[in-house]
Amino acid sequence: MADSGVVPMDELQNEIFKMVQEDMGKKQLKAKDITNAMIQKFGEEKCTKETCKEAIRTLIDSGKLVYGYFGGSSSIQVPHKEGSEPDK
Amino acid sequence: MANETKKSSTPLLDELEKGKWPSFVKEIKKMADKNPRAKDLLGQLELSYTDKVTHWKHGGLVGVRGYGGGVIGRYSDSPDKFPNVAHFHTMRINQPSGWFYTSKALREICDVWEQHGSGLTNMHGSTGDLVLLGTSTDNLEPIFTKLTSKGWDLGGSGSVLRTPSCCAGPARCEFACYDTLKLTYDLTQEFQDLLHRPQFPYKWKFKMSGCPNDCVASVARADMSIIGIWKDDIQVDQQAVREYAKNGVNIQSEICDLCPAKCMSWDGNDLKIVNKWCNKCMHCINALPKALRPGKERGAAILIGAKAPILQGAQMSSVLVPFMKMEPPYKELKDLVEKIWDFWGEYGKNRERIGELIQRVGMGQFLEALELDPKPQMVANPRTNPFIFYEEYFEEEGEEK
């Protein structure tokens, strides 16, 4: 049943991807922000820190999301061309 | 005039070659003959000295697949003038504990780097990493593949566990009170995931020193400083002390009078130490290494909260656990660290170091969260604020004795 148990991994990944995409350029999201938002969205019984961690790891490993970095601090982003990168 | 020598294209940088000391300009010039990146680096640097502004731009999104740290992006703001440094990313390579290499290992790294980068290195960065200076985005994966196939890995950058680093410890130093190399390696392996995948509010640095001489300056830089220490009495070889005296060391003025705890005395024959007053400053041991040694009951003091930011608010770490045994599998330490990370992850603001968080919420709150009792050794300096309370004192007031 869709209503019992935990959120399916692919659904969780989609939600995370959507969240990162929507906040692009507005917020520098960290793993913790994403995790908190997902737990809030799905509820603690259906979504845990561990499942979020796994979902983020999969998204990063597949290259769908990447880690960004500015001034010593990291965030999770959709891959894009860097503003400071010179045009080829 | 016909025989005038060719005018240098980098007159300002040339100034930095003068004098007897090593010069980074000299080194870059050596590489500039063989490597176009190094050549354009000189050009851009000279321009910066002329213009008195940097021509580097920060770059945010470079790295290797799956890793959130280890590469620090840089781009030139004048790629037309200096196309070979249009990208000039830095790579941090996780150094071996205590910076021990074989020459073969160093050659491997240099070969990869001459092929794929500027050929310029920094041995080592202040983070402890072996630093490779200057490559372009398309070279990152090939470098990573080649280095990892030889057993190397990237170090940390961004909001991660930064590459743990330590002093040479027992490998070279008789003062080491625990095996700094072993602990550094152990923590590096245990927390791999946190090193490569940013999960913290900000950076976290572990630095391991074998004794209070603190050769890696952990007290000034590490969020957690793990500094070797002893609990029992300083070991004294009286005969060796007399030997020093005979050879011209003034034990009274050079040793006893300089002891900050004023806990030493010398009657011309025996050196006496009131060990319970000794604050482990290392002065006497450093001055008389043949005669004095740290005690036999050894471990480490755990200090928390240092940071050395570029702009403002440098802070030293202060004692959290006065003494802890430091032996594998380091369970007590790891349990403590995980508790601190939980607390920091829960309450830390974005870009807030643990030392800043402790200042914000108060040491009392922090200790309560860790379930640690306050101890006199935690007092970093005499209090300036009278409003420090621990709840148990209030509870005790109402209790029947």
Ligand code: HEM
């Ligand atoms: C022989 C006379 C006095 C003695 C032995 C004495 C002793 C003390 C002691 C032991 C404390 C606690 C310090 C601490 O918690 O660190 C204290 C606090 C204080 N005393 Fe006195 N005191 C004396 C006279 C006075 C006088 C005349 C005044 C005011 C005109 C005064 C005002 C205060 C105040 C305001 C505090 C609180 C300080 C703070 O919170 O930092 N005391 N005193």
Ligand code: HEM
């Ligand atoms: C409008 C006037 C005043 C305001 C708004 C004010 C406010 C405060 C505040 C906020 C505190 C800190 C309390 C705490 O953190 O527990 C404090 C403490 C204190 N104030 Fe005032 N205060 C005023 C007038 C005065 C005057 C006129 C005196 C003395 C003649 C005084 C003496 C003290 C002392 C001695 C303390 C420290 C109390 C302790 O150590 O526990 N205050 N005050």
Ligand code: SF4
């Ligand atoms: S910190 Fe102490 S143990 Fe480590 S190298 Fe320095 S003096 Fe030796």
Ligand code: SF4
């Ligand atoms: S270590 Fe420092 S405080 Fe301790 S006895 Fe020697 S000089 Fe004194």
